[in-house]
Amino acid sequence: MRVQAQRKTLARYVPGIAALLTLVLHLAGNAHYGFFRDELYFIICGFRPDVGYVDQPPLVPLLAAFSQTFGLSLFALRAVPAVFAALTTFIAARFAFELGGGRFAILITALVTTFAPELLAFGARLSPDTVEMAVWPLMALILYRMVRGASPRWWLVIAALTALAFWAKYSVAFFAVALVIGLLLTPQRSILRTRWFPAAIVLGAILIAPNVWWQWHYHFPMLQLLHNDYDKFMLKWPPFPMQQIMIMSPLLSIVWLIGLGWLFANARTRFLAYAYLALIAMMWAGDAKAYYSGPVYAYLVAAGCVPIERWTGVRYGWRVAIIAVLVAFAIPSTPFVMPIVPMQTFIKYQVALGNVFHINFHTEKNATNSIPIQYYADMTGWPQLERQVAGVYDSLAPAQRAHAAIYAHNFGEAAAIDLYGPPDSLPPVLSGNNNYWLWGTHGYSGDVVIDVRGYELLPYYRSVKRVGTFYNPDGMPYENNFPIWVLRDPKIPLSAIWPHLKNYSYAFGGL
Numbered sequence: 001m002r003v004q005a006q007r008k009t010l011a012r013y014v015p016g017i018a019a020l021l022t023l024v025l026h027l028a029g030n031a032h033y034g035f036f037r038d039e040l041y042f043i044i045c046g047f048r049p050d051v052g053y054v055d056q057p058p059l060v061p062l063l064a065a066f067s068q069t070f071g072l073s074l075f076a077l078r079a080v081p082a083v084f085a086a087l088t089t090f091i092a093a094r095f096a097f098e099l100g101g102g103r104f105a106i107l108i109t110a111l112v113t114t115f116a117p118e119l120l121a122f123g124a125r126l127s128p129d130t131v132e133m134a135v136w137p138l139m140a141l142i143l144y145r146m147v148r149g150a151s152p153r154w155w156l157v158i159a160a161l162t163a164l165a166f167w168a169k170y171s172v173a174f175f176a177v178a179l180v181i182g183l184l185l186t187p188q189r190s191i192l193r194t195r196w197f198p199a200a201i202v203l204g205a206i207l208i209a210p211n212v213w214w215q216w217h218y219h220f221p222m223l224q225l226l227h228n229d230y231d232k233f234m235l236k237w238p239p240f241p242m243q244q245i246m247i248m249s250p251l252l253s254i255v256w257l258i259g260l261g262w263l264f265a266n267a268r269t270r271f272l273a274y275a276y277l278a279l280i281a282m283m284w285a286g287d288a289k290a291y292y293s294g295p296v297y298a299y300l301v302a303a304g305c306v307p308i309e310r311w312t313g314v315r316y317g318w319r320v321a322i323i324a325v326l327v328a329f330a331i332p333s334t335p336f337v338m339p340i341v342p343m344q345t346f347i348k349y350q351v352a353l354g355n356v357f358h359i360n361f362h363t364e365k366n367a368t369n370s371i372p373i374q375y376y377a378d379m380t381g382w383p384q385l386e387r388q389v390a391g392v393y394d395s396l397a398p399a400q401r402a403h404a405a406i407y408a409h410n411f412g413e414a415a416a417i418d419l420y421g422p423p424d425s426l427p428p429v430l431s432g433n434n435n436y437w438l439w440g441t442h443g444y445s446g447d448v449v450i451d452v453r454g455y456e457l458l459p460y461y462r463s464v465k466r467v468g469t470f471y472n473p474d475g476m477p478y479e480n481n482f483p484i485w486v487l488r489d490p491k492i493p494l495s496a497i498w499p500h501l502k503n504y505s506y507a508f509g510g511l
Helices: 002-029 037-047 059-067 074-098 103-115 117-124 128-147 154-166 172-184 187-192 196-217 221-228 240-248 250-265 270-285 290-312 316-336 343-357 382-395 411-420 435-439 455-460 494-501
Strands: 405-408 448-452 461-470 482-490
Touching: 002 074, 002 103, 002 117, 037 059, 037 411, 059 074, 059 128, 074 103, 074 117, 074 128, 074 290, 103 117, 103 250, 103 290, 103 316, 117 128, 117 240, 117 290, 117 316, 128 154, 128 172, 128 187, 128 270, 128 290, 154 172, 154 196, 172 187, 172 270, 172 290, 240 250, 240 270, 240 290, 250 270, 250 290, 250 316, 270 290, 290 316, 316 343, 382 411, 382 448, 382 461, 382 482, 405 411, 411 435, 411 448, 448 455, 455 461, 455 482, 455 494
Parallel strands: 405 448
Antiparallel strands: 448 482, 461 482
16 A cells, blocks of 8 residues: 555656656747747748648647737747647656656656657747647557546547647647557457547547648648658658657667567557557658657657666666766757757857767758758848848838838748738738748739749849848858849739749748
C-alpha cells in the first residue's frame, strides 16, 4: 500500500513540475529575434478567419491572431507553442509513469522530450506541428489506457483529438490510420469491436467536414501546393528512416530506439510499435518531409526511459552519468533550435563550434548570410522592409497614392508589410502566393503598383521603374538585395492579370 501511495504521489506531482519547468524555459527563450515569416502569415490569415486556407487548416492562424488581441507581441505569440511544449512534456512523463516508470524514468523522459531538437523546435515557434506534438502522444496514451480496460467511450475523445489535430495539420490522418493498423496487427484489435469505434469515425468526420468542404470547394489547393513543391524540398538521401535519427539527434535517438524495441517486446504495448512502423512506412512512401513524424517520438521516448531505469537499478552513478550526458548535450545544441541567446552571440557561437568540429551549419545550399539557420534568418528584416515600402508609397503623388496597390512576391513579404504597417497607413498587400492569391485584388485596378520583388508582374506593364533595393544581409539570400519597383500603365487590367499570378508554393527563392 505504501508503494502504491508513493507512485500516486509521483504521478501527481513530478510530471506537473517537469511541465512547469518546460513552460518557464520556453517563455524565457522563445520570444527573441523576431517573428518568423510563417508566424507573420499565420497572424494575417487569422485576422481573416475562414474554415480553411490554401496551405493549412485554420486552427494555428486563429491561435496566432488571438494571441495578438492586445497588440503586436512576439512574447504572446510564442507563449502558444510554450504551452503546447509543456503539455507534451507532461503527457510524455505521465506516459512513462503509466508504463511502469519511476522517478528516474519520468525525469529523463522529461529531459529528452524537452530538449530533443525536433520537439524543442516545435515548442520554440508557432507552427502546425505545435499542436500535433501534444495531441499525438495523448491519443496514444488514451489508446493504451483503453487496451488496459478503460471505457470504450474514450474512442469519442480520440475522435475529437484527431479532429483537433486535423484542424492544425493534415498529417494526423497518417497517425490515426497507423494506430488502427497497430491494433489490427495485435490481439488488442478487440477494442475495435465496439459500437463506440464507428461512432468515433462518424464524429471525427463531422468535426472535420467544414475544412474538407473548403478544400473541395477550392479544388484541393493543399494537394496542388504539395504537387508543385514535390521536387523542391524532398530530401532523398539519407533514406527517410535515417532522417528520423537525424531530426531527434543520434544521441537521443538511442532512447527512442530502445523504446521502440521495448514496446515490441511487450505484448500489451506492441500495437504502439507497429503503429510507429506503419506511420514511417506511409510517410516514406508519400515522400513526406522528415519532421512530419516528429510528434510521435514523445511516446517512444517515454517507453525507452522505462527499461533504462530498470537497467540502471540502484546504481546511482549510472543514473547521474546519464543525466549528465543529457544535460551536456542539451546545452550546446539548444541555441540552434531555440532563440535563447542574443543573435550576435549565436552567430559567433556557431562559427566557433563549426571551426572546432569542421561543420557548416548553413541549412541552405550556397548560403552566404551570417545566420546559418533558415528559420532564424527569416526572423530578420521584416520591419525594415515595411518601412522602406511605406517610404515609397508616401513618395507617390497624392493622386497616384489614392489608388496605388502594393504587390509582394511571397506571403512572408506580404504579411510583413501588412502586419508592421500602422493601421490604415498602407493598402492591403496583394500577392499571388498561396492564400494571398485567393484574397484577390481587393478591387485595385493595377494602374499604379509598388512591386516588391514581384518579377512575375513585370511583363504586364509598360512602365517599370526601379525605386529602391532592399538590403538584409542577415536574411536568406533570396530575401536580400532585391528590387522594389513602381509599375505604371498596365497592358491589361489587374483583374485579367490575376489568374496568371497564382503560385501555390513554399519555394520563395524562385521567380
